[in-house]
Amino acid sequence: MLQDMLYSILAGFVVAIALIFTGKIFKSKWSVALTLLPLSLFVYFLSYIPTIQSGATVFQSISWIPSFGVNLSFQLDGLSLLFSLMITGIGTLVFAYTSAYLKKHVYLDRFYAYLSLFMAAMLGLVLSDNLISLFVFWELTSISSFYLIGFNNTSEASRKSALTALGITGIGGLFLLAGALLLGYITNSYSIVEMLQHKELLQQHEFYLVAVVFIFGAAFTKSAQFPFHFWLPGAMKAPTPVSTYLHSATMVKAGVYLLLRFSPTLGSTELWNTTLIIVGAATMLYSAFHLIFRTDLKGILAYSTIAALGILVFLIGLGTQAAITAALVFIVVHALYKASLFLITGIIDHETGTRDITQLAGLRKVLMPVAVAGFIAALISGGVPPSIGFVGKDLIYEATLHMPNNAVLLTAIAIVTNILLFYAGFVVGVKPFMGKLPTTFENLHMPSSLMWVPPLLMVTAGLVFGMFPNLIETAFVANAVSSLVIDNEAFHLKLWHGFNTVLGLSALTLGLGVIVYVVLKPKHKLENFIEKLEVASPKSILFFLTNGFEDFSKSWTNFFQNGYLRHYIATIVGFLVIALAFIIFSNFDLKLDFSSFSELTAYEIAIVLMMIGAVVFTVFTNSRLAAVASMGVVGFAFCLLFLFYSAPDLAMTQFSVDTLTVILFVLVLYKLPKYLHLSKNVLRLEHGILSLTFGGLISILVLKVLQEDQNSEITNFYAENSYLLAKGKNVVNVILVDFRGVDTLVEISVLIVAALGVFGLLKLRLKTRDKK
Incomplete structure (x- = not known):
């Protein structure tokens, strides 16, 4: 069947999901039965040996995201067959070994689920011909290995080792994604086989160096090359089946596989060969000498x-x-x-x-x-x-x-x-x-x-x-x-x-x-000696930089996140003021034709004065309820403007929102302390100046928009097609619900999530020790 290789990969995912519901069965003596999964896959790949020996390569492709050129494309040649047999063959023995090594473990079913997930991800990685799908499986190996390394989750050392491994290999995953996108851009294809046909184009391209660096970054982090090697010894905190499967036969060789796979395409250049020789030799000698100090x-x-x-x-x-x-x-x-x-x-x-x-x-x-x-x-x-x-x-x-x-x-x-x-x-x-x-x-x-x-x-x-x-x-x-x-x-x-x-x-x-x-x-003396030099190791240097960055982040966060909402809003508005001022005044050319403006009417002046009075009252009042009520007056004044300009639907919407807002504010303020401690006058003056500046810039921006030539192409499109395509006469509603329905759906989803969060906080009942 066309999807045979896809099914062989999905088998591991299916078993991992099935163990969620049937895990209790496999916590007993039946756990050894799970060995049938890798064993059957091992036999399946063995059956391809005659085909591969004949010189053929098996290709299978399933459309996934064709608009982006991303398919679930698989190829089985000599290299991928070698790795597939190694993954499933050793996997069979590890699965059988685990049933006895972790016998009666409370999380045995969970361990097998992680192991199955990892095996499936590795198979997908070595069989993928599409670089994007290869990246997806690459990341799945990192995620599943994170759970396997940190399986003993009650141990702080295990959790730290898992996070370190995920961090290092995760950085490599970002390198791989960047390299995949760059190679796809150069060759106009994400197929590894097709890239081989563009070898000269790749190696002569101006971005060849960048592409090679990205591939090296992915391979060196995954395959623990110096100076990214230190996550592997730390990962030994994992149970022995994990060390056997991931760190000797499969995951750590993913980077090696990547280098082998791209050698015909990116290799045979001085940059490629010299870099690999130097990095490989440094890793060989460094690690080989290090092992003599271990006990x-x-x-x-x-x-x-x-x-x-x-x-x-x-x-x-x-x-x-x-x-x-x-x-x-x-x-x-x-x-x-x-x-x-x-x-x-x-x-x-x-x-x-x-x-x-x-x-x-x-x-x-x-x-x-x-x-x-x-x-x-x-x-x-x-x-x-x-x-x-x-x-x-x-x-x-x-x-x-x-x-x-x-x-x-x-x-x-x-x-x-x-x-x-x-x-x-x-x-x-x-x-x-x-x-x-x-x-x-x-x-x-x-x-x-x-x-x-x-x-x-x-x-x-x-x-x-x-x-x-x-x-x-x-x-x-x-x-x-x-x-x-x-x-x-x-x-x-x-x-x-x-x-x-x-x-x-x-x-x-x-x-x-x-x-x-x-x-x-x-001898332990040798081990103690090498530990004294640990301060100069790549691991210590990286952790020093990481801790320094963390300390800087805390200081930076504590400076801005001081707990005052007014401070957060002032920071945001201040940034917008700077950005708007730069945009407006970098090319300032404001010429107003006052003759084109309509004359002010009495009701417009009255409404504006009403709004100004409400705003001033809000700023200087000592009563929370009075401030909320006056803000409601501002909102209702906008409703009147919408009515005067023949927009009753907007007026009703504004009226509903303002009314609901005032009610909610009153309900919230009812639970707050009785007396309001106002901020210092100097701070209020600063905020006042900031607000006036922001309002002034917005006014200038609106005036600049008014003087620009209006392009009615989009307006005409919506006016002509709203009823024909969406069967709606209200153009605004049609735009929100039909033409930009996805945007509206996302906005509604955000509001729902926020509402659920607020509801959860309202219902939160902390114990005394948690409150402290």
């Missing part, structure tokens, strides 16, 4: 994840076919071993109650299957043969060694990063299970198989793909490369390439990795 298992995994994301951005920056191939393989490698290590960390935390690596040892004696999974995951992480990690590491060195410039430097950066990633993998996957078991852990028992089977399945896949790399090559890597690299050459993934320089570098990495692991022991 919390999730903290180590968080910084190693940032380093891995840096490697991916670094490889995309290299831009060659070898580098793109290495990036695609490393995406699979990282997803398999990092998701496994996160799940293993969750098991350790679940059973022992701690993630402090300095307190963990000997757990193999009570958690043997988990220890096996951890050991294999460490091998994949370190790039030890015959795992797929070894293939991925060789491809990275292959890409850096064949760069025409700075090959030695680029290779050295990759080696240092891989050595430290080797260390991180073995610290998390091996160290907790080696040595003597502490007496406090002797009575531990194996958790549910739903918790330790998923990591075993992933590391087993890592071994199988390592021994038979042609499986992932033919399934999606080759097709993904062909969708990203124009004029790509045929290649084959192999475990063994013979004795060569790349093999020597791999051996060097493994040897130095073992030395670092043996010599360098995680």
